Amino acid sequence: MLVGPSGCGKTTTLRIVAGLEEPSDGEVWIGGRRVDGVSPRDRDVAVVFQNYALYPHMSVFDNMAYGLRIRGFARKDIAAVKVAMPKVLHDVCYRAMHLHGALGVSNELPLAGMWMSAAALGIALLVNSDLKGATVYRTIVFLSYPLMAVAVGIIWRWMYDERGGIINYALRASGLVDRPIGFLQDFDWALPSVIFAEIWQVLGFYMIILLTGLQSIPQNLYEAARIDGAPAWARFFRITVPMLRPSLFLCIVVGILNSFSSFDLVYIMTNGGPGHATELLITHIYKSAFVETKFDYAAALTVVQFSLLVVLTIAANRAAGGNAGAVERD
């Protein structure tokens, strides 16, 4: 039995004995046999973890049987274990695994942000809950992503059209404006309009990235925070956002990268826009190379863009704490 104040090395010693860590110096002997350097499975130890460490995707019986099965015990011996198990113990273990389900917490409602990751985060959180019809909402948001860029560009170009477009038609029919807004012709409207069409198309992609990240946040964190009395916004900023760091990192980096190389939509809708209002670096590169045939200039621009993206990616990685935003888990 090891006793001592916290931080003195009790857990570490046990882990060394079990083989989960190697000692920097010295030897480990179990039952007259030297075992340092031997893998845990061959040390013939059993470990009961501080925090149960049950396989949640296996039944209770399988949890107990799996270790035995690996060791090569005969099936009937394993079955005997199950029969011998008192029913009370079985029920208690089973209930403990599902206790959190009884308390239950649904994810919090954030404010939808001004930009794509925030918008996707908002939608992902909304549809992540047990809201009735979450599946339907999710599918609706995702519908636009697999649509061909050509079709998206043409439809949005039509929607923004001054004469025949549905947006201007609705605005004028409802009396909100007197004259049609040239969404793609006006210098101030062009870029936001293109951005909005782009967001419309890719929202589904970022939504499922964030949904995947949201799935892996343990519920007991929210429960503990609730018991501690933390309000919703605090739960969002102190639990959800930090735990989502790897997914958020992915969203932001991929979002930046994709926006730099998103050529199709701009090309179809405005081809650089009124003047150069919607000229992206990538469209400028394309035009320099293939329209003005200034290949050397275009190549130099490509190198500059690449360097810029490298810097941004490194900065994003640093900001996310290195290691692509990985979060330390127990």
Place this chain on the structure above:
Amino acid sequence: MAESTIRRATPLLALRHLALVVVSFVMLVPFYWVLKTAITNENIYAYPPGILPRAPHLYNFVDVWYLIPFPRYLANSIIVSTIAVIGNVVFNALAGYALTRDFPGRRAVLALFLSCMLIPFQAAIIPAYLVTAKMGLLNTYFGLAFPLLSTIVCIFVFKAAFEAVPRSLIDAARIDGLSEWRIIVRVLLPLSKPAIATNVILSFIWSWNNFLWPLLITRDPLMQTLPLGLARFLSYMEDTTGALYAFAVMVLLPSILVFLMAQKEFIRGLTSGATKG
């Protein structure tokens, strides 16, 4: 495995529904127009824009079907996408797992992967073509799936999902004597079902919608994939009436089907409750 939840106060619930309905409306309007134009003969620039389709019919789809050897192209697309999806799940899971472990040169590998994301595919088509040619994979199904057998984004999705599994679970597995392979297959992957679903959806969509690569490496017209085969006729069709939109809808449907099937995995909380304390 959905858990019951405490129903929140009703006004907040209504607010959530309202927000979602607004978002859904914005997402659906352009889509409705694509659909509407696909089932009528109307020109989208007709003024005033009719809200409801006049004389809807499905014959545009029939036209698209007979424009090209549709069944053959469809089969090609399905085979290539299946190869890409399987390859993606296998390779990305392995790479994602490797990145969660510490090994010498890990930061360099991480930096390498991140920088791979920076290069758009268009810049790499020449080397990609040469490599595929040297391997003798031109004009083959495997060659068509080749560049999409693994994507960096999906590797990081798996990495994040694997890191979300509590360390003590993996340690317990090691104590139980599982080999590394068993740990991945029996412990990590079942607990990362949302990541697998995301991977399946994204790799399917990217390989299904891929135009550029099949254009480059198919020699035989019968080896073309569906979007490519149809896209070749785009210039002959006007782009404001039915045929193009019917084509877009037909290309879209399988991706939506895969999404609907895979998104059932986005159920919450498989890892919660695995560890207490």
Place this chain on the structure above:
Amino acid sequence: MSVRRQLVSRWVIVPGGIAVVTLVWLAYVAAHDHGVVEGRVVDRSGRPVGGASVMLFERGFVTHQERGRATSDADGAFRFTDNRSHSIQLEAEAPGLGRSERRVVRLWFAAQDVKLVEPLRFATSK
């Protein structure tokens, strides 16, 4: 997952269902694709026009080309038996009546057997 559970998983049922629907549809097509096009020709007042020459146009890529001719009998009924296309047009011509309307007929599949509901009309009467 046991074999049984795998069999009822949606990854098997959905493609399986699609395959079944496809087979049923193919059977229907096989039973109805003889390329028979039938109809009637009437003049403006609804009287059948016999001896009119009916032309069948088949849709090429963007244009239509004449593919066959048939003659209407005394009741004004005509019949083609070798249509191979999914999108055709029909037009009739009769001495003294000029040309009838050009009717666009779009089918569900190539060489679908079809019988015109509305007869081909001439703009004039005998």
